[in-house]
Amino acid sequence: xxxDFSAVVPYLPLLLKxxxxxxxxxxxxxxxxxxLGLLLGVGLVVPLxxxxxxxxxxxxxxxxxxxxxQLFIIYFGLPSxxxxxxxxxxxxxxxxxxxxxxxxEIVRAGIEAIPRGQIEACRVLGLSYCQTMRFVVLPQALxxxxxxxxxEFATVLKQSSLLSSLAITELTMAGQQVRSVTFASFETFAxxxxxxxxxxxxIGIALRxxxxxxSVS
Amino acid sequence: MExxxxxxxxKRFGSREVxxxxxxxxxxxxxxxxIGPSGSGKSTLLRCICGLEGFDEGEIRLMxxxxxxxxxxxxxxxxxxxxxxxxxxxxxHMSALENVALAPVRVKGMPEGRAKExxxxxxxxxxxxxxxxxxxxxxxGGQQQRVAIARALAMQPRVLLFxxxxxxxDPELVGEVLEVISSLAREGITMVVVTHEMLxxxxxxxxxxxVDEGRIACDGPPEQxxxxxxxxxxxxxxxxLLPHFGSASGG
Numbered sequence: 013x014x015x016d017f018s019a020v021v022p023y024l025p026l027l028l029k030x031x032x033x034x035x036x037x038x039x040x041x042x043x044x045x046x047x048l049g050l051l052l053g054v055g056l057v058v059p060l061x062x063x064x065x066x067x068x069x070x071x072x073x074x075x076x077x078x079x080x081x082q083l084f085i086i087y088f089g090l091p092s093x094x095x096x097x098x099x100x101x102x103x104x105x106x107x108x109x110x111x112x113x114x115x116x117e118i119v120r121a122g123i124e125a126i127p128r129g130q131i132e133a134c135r136v137l138g139l140s141y142c143q144t145m146r147f148v149v150l151p152q153a154l155x156x157x158x159x160x161x162x163x164e165f166a167t168v169l170k171q172s173s174l175l176s177s178l179a180i181t182e183l184t185m186a187g188q189q190v191r192s193v194t195f196a197s198f199e200t201f202a203x204x205x206x207x208x209x210x211x212x213x214x215i216g217i218a219l220r221x222x223x224x225x226x227s228v229s
Numbered sequence: 230m231e232x233x234x235x236x237x238x239x240k241r242f243g244s245r246e247v248x249x250x251x252x253x254x255x256x257x258x259x260x261x262x263x264i265g266p267s268g269s270g271k272s273t274l275l276r277c278i279c280g281l282e283g284f285d286e287g288e289i290r291l292m293x294x295x296x297x298x299x300x301x302x303x304x305x306x307x308x309x310x311x312x313x314x315x316x317x318x319x320x321x322h323m324s325a326l327e328n329v330a331l332a333p334v335r336v337k338g339m340p341e342g343r344a345k346e347x348x349x350x351x352x353x354x355x356x357x358x359x360x361x362x363x364x365x366x367x368x369x370g371g372q373q374q375r376v377a378i379a380r381a382l383a384m385q386p387r388v389l390l391f392x393x394x395x396x397x398x399d400p401e402l403v404g405e406v407l408e409v410i411s412s413l414a415r416e417g418i419t420m421v422v423v424t425h426e427m428l429x430x431x432x433x434x435x436x437x438x439x440v441d442e443g444r445i446a447c448d449g450p451p452e453q454x455x456x457x458x459x460x461x462x463x464x465x466x467x468x469x470l471l472p473h474f475g476s477a478s479g480g
Contacts, residue, residue, distance in 0.1 A: 127316075127318070129314055129316050129318035130318050130319075130320060132281055132312075132314070132318065133312075133314065133318040133319075133320075133377075133380075135280070135281060136279050136280070136281065136307065136310070136311065136312040136381075137307055137311075137331070137332035137336065137380070137381075137383075137384060138303040138304050138306060138307025138308075138332060138336040138384060139303075139331075139332065139335055139336060140303060143335050143336075147331060147335065148320050148331075151322050152320075152321065152322050155322070
């Protein structure tokens with residue numbers, strides 16, 4: 013068979029609309045994931061046993077179950093408790109809660125990589141645990157975590173294709189719609205894949221720019 | 230007044246007894262060097278005194294107050310005892326000045342401007358005023374340790390503890406750090422220095438304490454402890470450290 017990309021061209025605006033939805037959902041999910049993940053990550057190292065256990069359980073559950081099942085629990089399951097968020101909000105929430113567990117592990121590893129001696133110096137100087145975290149540990153840890161954060165952002169972006177199962181017209185869903193009218197399956201999804209690649213590449217470039225800027229200061 | 234009073238201090242790590250009933254008394258203004266083989270418990274003793282390490286039995290009193298009671302108040306504790314570590318432990322994301330000013334601002338609630346002035350004057354005291362705005366990674370080991378000393382001084386502690394302050398330094402950088410410590414000693418600051426620098430122990434300290442296997446084996450003026458050691462283990466320790474020891478004390 014021969015490839016015919018011209019069949020896809022009239023539907024590029026539809027794919028573009030899907031791309032916008034993908035970027036929106038990923039950005040919101042990543043924001044939620046980063047904020048919650050930071051709290052969870054600190055929760056994994058605080059000197060409070062019950063808090064560590066609680067955060068550990070969350071991470072354990074989220075990392076041990078498929079994202080698609082988690083999305084279904086929120087989108088199809090929660091309405092039976094009277095919580096109906098709608099497709100987009102369910103998708104963002106599910107993706108964000110999922111990402112938080114992975115961010116938490118990144119944060120925990122980042123915190124544990126700070127040499128113990130610095131924390132001891134803080135203690136002798138009279139800084140509280142919270143002050144030690146805020147002024148000494150986290151500023152260094154967050155900087156070291158930047159590459160892992162960007163990686164996680166790219167992962168969220170790729171996983172957002174699962175939101176198509178919630179009937180959200182993001183990029184993958186848009187691709188399916190285009191395919192169903194053009195029947196140019198390979199060409200359509202090749203274009204879709206290239207758009208994803210362009211987006212994840214952009215994240216990589218943004219990260220390197222940010223890293224360069226931070227290392228100078 | 231007694232600045233540090235340690236009575237019957239016992240510390241175990243699991244089943245291993247690191248300190249076995251240590252008694253140590255340091256008067257205000259006194260400079261005490263602590264020597265002894267590695268693993269003898271010197272560092273653990275210092276870490277117990279500054280509250281970094283708990284202990285199993287005994288009592289520690291600082292400036293007349295019990296450590297247990299004192300350590301409930303972080304600011305009071307930090308204004309009583311300061312610690313200088315072997316590996317400096319500076320905060321790499323802050324300039325030298327910010328390293329020194331952090332605790333006065335956050336622990337004492339000192340206004341930022343005044344804390345920076347204080348930090349600057351402390352940095353000039355250790356000869357680091359010109360490098361005040363550099364990060365630790367731009368400083369030599371000796372310079373980093375001098376900044377660490379200024380940082381410890383910023384809480385104006387009554388007692389300074391030094392845990393092998395020159396052991397991580399290249400030989401040519403040891404002198405500048407010892408010089409700073411000596412000048413602090415001359416100013417009358419109470420100090421306990423764990424060190425392998427025998428010349429420093431002899432010249433600067435008022436007393437030398439030899440720790441061996443978790444106990445204080447010898448305690449006295451430097452001439453007596455270092456030049457005429459009576460205890461056999463100390464003689465052996467000094468012979469290992471100073472190959473010419475036997476002949477020097479003979480002559």
